[in-house]
Amino acid sequence: MKQAIDSDPSIKLIFLCSPGNPTGTLISLTSIRSLLDYENFKGIIVVDEAYVDFASENASAVSLVKEYANICVMQTLSKSFGLAAIRCVILLRCRAFLLIVSSL
Secondary structure: OHHHHHHOOOOOEEEEEOOOOOOOOOOOHHHHHHHHHOOOOOOEEEEEOOOHHHOOOOOOHHHHOOOOOOEEEEEEOOOOOOOHHHOOEEEEOOHHHHHHHHOO
C-alpha cells in the first residue's frame, strides 16, 4: 500500500474492508495505524466493517477514530441483524469530518 502511495501522490482516499468477505480476513489495527501515521499519505482512510460483528472482540477500527482525524469507520446493521431492507449504515467519525461530508 505504501509503495502505491509513494508512486502516486494523488491518492487521497483508501477504502479498506475488514474483515473481508468471503475470507473474513482482518486487517490489523497496527497495519491501519501504520497507514494513518505514514507521512507521505495526506488523505482519508475509510474502513468498511460490514462484517465486524462476526470478528473477534477489539477487531474494530473504531478505537482509532479519537486518535486520528483522517479515518472514517462504516458499519451496517444489514449483516448481523438481518436488516438489509432498511439500508442503515453507521458512520463513525469526528464532528468536523461529518459536517464536511453532510454538506456534499
